Amino acid sequence: MDKKNNAAEALREQLCFTTKNGGKVLSADVIAACDRYCEGYKEFLDAAKTEREAVITAIAMAEKQGFVPFDPHAELKPGDKVYLNNRGKSLILAVIGTRPITDGVTIAAAHVDSPRLDLKPNPLYEDSELAYFDTHYYGGIKKYQWTAIPLALHGVIVRKDGTCVTVTIGEDPQDPVFCVTDLLPHLGAEQMKRTAAEVVKGEDLNVLIGSRPFLDDEGSEAVKLNILSILNKKYGITEADFLSAELEIVPVFGARDVGLDRSMIGAYGHDDRVCAYPAVTAILLCGTPAYTAVTILADKEEVGSNGNTGMNSAFLRYFIDDLAAVFGAKGHHVLSRSLCLSADVNAALDPIYPEVMVRSNAAKLNHGVCITKYTGSRGKSDTSDASAEAMGTVRRILDEKDVLWQTGELGKVEAGGGGTVAKYISMLDVDTVDLGVPVLSMHAPMEIVSKIDVYMAHKAFLATMKRD
Ligand code: MN
Ligand code: MN
Numbered sequence: 336m337d338k339k340n341n342a343a344e345a346l347r348e349q350l351c352f353t354t355k356n357g358g359k360v361l362s363a364d365v366i367a368a369c370d371r372y373c374e375g376y377k378e379f380l381d382a383a384k385t386e387r388e389a390v391i392t393a394i395a396m397a398e399k400q401g402f403v404p405f406d407p408h409a410e411l412k413p414g415d416k417v418y419l420n421n422r423g424k425s426l427i428l429a430v431i432g433t434r435p436i437t438d439g440v441t442i443a444a445a446h447v448d449s450p451r452l453d454l455k456p457n458p459l460y461e462d463s464e465l466a467y468f469d470t471h472y473y474g475g476i477k478k479y480q481w482t483a484i485p486l487a488l489h490g491v492i493v494r495k496d497g498t499c500v501t502v503t504i505g506e507d508p509q510d511p512v513f514c515v516t517d518l519l520p521h522l523g524a525e526q527m528k529r530t531a532a533e534v535v536k537g538e539d540l541n542v543l544i545g546s547r548p549f550l551d552d553e554g555s556e557a558v559k560l561n562i563l564s565i566l567n568k569k570y571g572i573t574e575a576d577f578l579s580a581e582l583e584i585v586p587v588f589g590a591r592d593v594g595l596d597r598s599m600i601g602a603y604g605h606d607d608r609v610c611a612y613p614a615v616t617a618i619l620l621c622g623t624p625a626y627t628a629v630t631i632l633a634d635k636e637e638v639g640s641n642g643n644t645g646m647n648s649a650f651l652r653y654f655i656d657d658l659a660a661v662f663g664a665k666g667h668h669v670l671s672r673s674l675c676l677s678a679d680v681n682a683a684l685d686p687i688y689p690e691v692m693v694r695s696n697a698a699k700l701n702h703g704v705c706i707t708k709y710t711g712s713r714g715k716s717d718t719s720d721a722s723a724e725a726m727g728t729v730r731r732i733l734d735e736k737d738v739l740w741q742t743g744e745l746g747k748v749e750a751g752g753g754g755t756v757a758k759y760i761s762m763l764d765v766d767t768v769d770l771g772v773p774v775l776s777m778h779a780p781m782e783i784v785s786k787i788d789v790y791m792a793h794k795a796f797l798a799t800m801k802r803d
Contacts, residue, residue, distance in 0.1 A: 354702040354741035357787035358598070361739065369790035372616075373600060376789055377590040379612045380602045384585045385489045386634045386644075389447035389608065390426045393615050393632055394418060397428055400619045405429070407657035414623035419654050424634040424644040427654050428618050430800075432627040436662040439672030440627040440655070442765065443618070443796045444646065444756050445611035445679065446636035449604035450474030450778050452481060452515075452540055452584035454490075458577055459544075461559035466545035468513070470584060471537075474637030478535040480779050482517035486542060490582035492572050500570045505587050512587050513542045542584055586780040593783055598701070600789070605782040607636065609772045609789055610678035617796035626674075627658070628800040636679070636756055646759040655763075667764065674728065675767040676799055677719075677757035678792070680784075681705045681743050683773035691746045698743030698773035700784075704791040705743045706730065707769035712752025719761035721768040729768045729799065736798035739791045743773065770795060 358366070383389035394402075397418055405417035411431050419427040425447070432440075452470040460467055468488075472478065487505025494500065505512040517535070518526050526534060548557030549564060566572055590602035611632050618630040635645030643650065656666035684697040698705040708726055711718030733740045745753050761767040772792050775783040 354699065355739070356699075356701050357703055357739050357785075357791070358701050361787065366787065369786045370597070372790045372793060373786040375616070376609070376612050377600060377602070380590040380600075380604065380608055383447070383608060384449075384487075384604055385451075385583050386424050386446075386448040386632075387491065387581075388489065389611060389632060390420060390423055393426055393428070393611070394420060396615060396619065402428060405654070405657070407661065409661075411658075411661050419650075421634075421650050422644055425650065426632040427651065428615065428630040429654075429658065430618055430621055430624060430628045432624045434625050434627075435664075436627060436659055437664050437668050437672065438626060439669060439674065440629050440658075441624070441800050441802065442629045442631060442673060442675035442760065443610075443614035443678050443800070444631040444633060444675060444760055445614045445771075446607045446633040446646075446756060447611050448474070448634050448637050449585075449606060449608070450476045450637055452486075452542070454488075454577065454580070454582040454584070456578045457574075458582075459559055459562060459574060461556040464546065464548070464558055465543060466558045466562045467541040468544055468582075468584070470540045470542060472540060473583070475778055477531070477779065478537060478540060479517075479531065481540060482515045482535055484514070484780055485512040485587035486514060486584050487512060487587045488582055489585055490580060492570060492576050492580040492582070494572055494576050494579075500572065502570065502582060513544055513584065515540055515542055588781070598787070599783050599785050601781045601783050603780055603782070605772070605774050605784050606680045606777055607678070607771070609680060609774070609784050610792055613772075613789065613793035614676075614678050614796050616793050617800055620797060621800040624800050625803050626800075630796075633756055640756055640759055646756040651760070652763055671764045673765045674725070674799070674802075675757075675760045675765045676729070676770045676796060677755050677760060677767050678796065679755040679757075679769060679771045680774045680777060681707055681769075681771055682745050682777055683743075683775050683784075685775055691750045693744070693747055696742065696744045697746075698741055700773055700775065701787050702741040702773075703739030703788060704733075704795045705741055705771060705773050705788075706733075707743060707745075707771070710745055710752065710754050710757065710769060713749060716752075717754050717758065719758040719767055721757075722766065725766040725768050728766070729770065732798050732802050733795055736794065736801075738794045738798055739787070740795065741773075 383392040402416040413433045415431045458468045545562045549561035586603040593599035593601040640647040659666045709718040709720035
């Protein structure tokens with residue numbers, strides 16, 4: 336290389352913004368740390384396929400580190416660790432910092448619900464001597480992806496007497512599994528002429544659960560009766576109990592390494608466990624921070640954050656009010672000075688479908704955690720759009736702690752769009768920045784992330800919680 340090119344190279348290094356592939360720029364030690372960290376993440380994925388399981392698993396992890404249920408009437412001092420379990424479906428963890436609570440808190444907010452098939456309130460029916468669960472899909476799915484794959488049933492049923500039974504069928508290799516059948520290609524000519532949105536219709540997502548009739552029964556719907564009999568013996572439930580249940584159909588397969596180089600993880604529900612797990616491990620490892628640290632695992636993000644376990648509810652505000660009151664302060668004085676990382680996934684550039692992305696503003700696998708200034712759709716509709724100052728704060732924290740980061744928009748302008756919990760938390764007067772892990776095949780039964788990016792998300796949350 337001649338002298339002139341060297342000068343250009345030096346100037347380019349000084350002036351140009353290029354993100355870097357962690358596989359090229361990280362040391363072998365750091366990459367080994369990424370791989371080690373992700374072993375724990377895979378265990379979390381397998382243990383926590385639903386929001387309820389994620390809350391139970393995170394509480395168990397936190398209690399092991401000394402977290403106790405939050406008591407708004409008890410005193411708190413720096414280093415104290417508390418949690419608030421919101422109806423078993425969302426969770427707040429907090430570690431009290433050394434600064435006054437009125438300096439604000441550091442929040443990492445991820446969600447633990449994922450797209451799936453929910454059972455209808457009256458789900459069980461028989462047709463042509465086959466028994467089915469009728470479903471209503473939850474969140475944004477490509478319906479055709481949910482046919483002809485093994486499915487498991489997870490959830491809870493509240494019986495007539497008020498007692499609650501937990502159901503998990505399909506995860507143990509000895510368990511039976513379930514399936515939504517699809518039409519054979521030989522007879523699929525008419526079906527294949529439909530648009531992809533209608534190839535499989537929402538009302539046709541019926542889960543096959545049985546085919547053998549109840550013995551000694553001459554009446555109709557003997558297969559359905561047999562299923563009810565099995566459920567009654569196992570769980571003590573009757574058909575009316577489905578009304579007071581939350582039963583979710585999810586893919587059976589567990590998290591697996593992807594690629595001959597094992598650089599990626601394929602699993603159901605990376606969105607948004609891939610941010611939830613790093614946000615939990617960060618608060619477990621943040622020691623006694625300067626600013627009080629808060630991790631939120633929210634429910635209902637995939638359906639608009641509504642309901643009293645979603646972020647568009649008052650449970651965070653009430654918690655901060657109660658926390659502030661412990662120190663004789665007002666909640667809104669805390670919120671107004673707080674910083675939140677809205678921890679959610681972003682779309683990774685998929686070279687098979689590059690037409691929906693602009694490369695210069697698309698997140699890439701292995702280029703680190705993705706900072707996103709705004710989400711939304713069309714003309715920045717439905718987004719909080721972080722301020723330059725908040726973006727500057729986050730960027731500086733990540734740079735200081737050698738966190739590999741990049742930026743990305745959710746696709747081209749007008750290509751589509753999406754939202755996160757950022758707008759609900761910013762509504763509380765909190766400076767909020769979206770930050771999370773790039774995902775391939777987002778919302779598919781099997782999503783893919785890079786191990787380097789998962790670990791960088793953990794490092795990003797930890798660095799932000801430990802800010803001075
Ligand atoms: Mn998400
Ligand atoms: Mn999502």
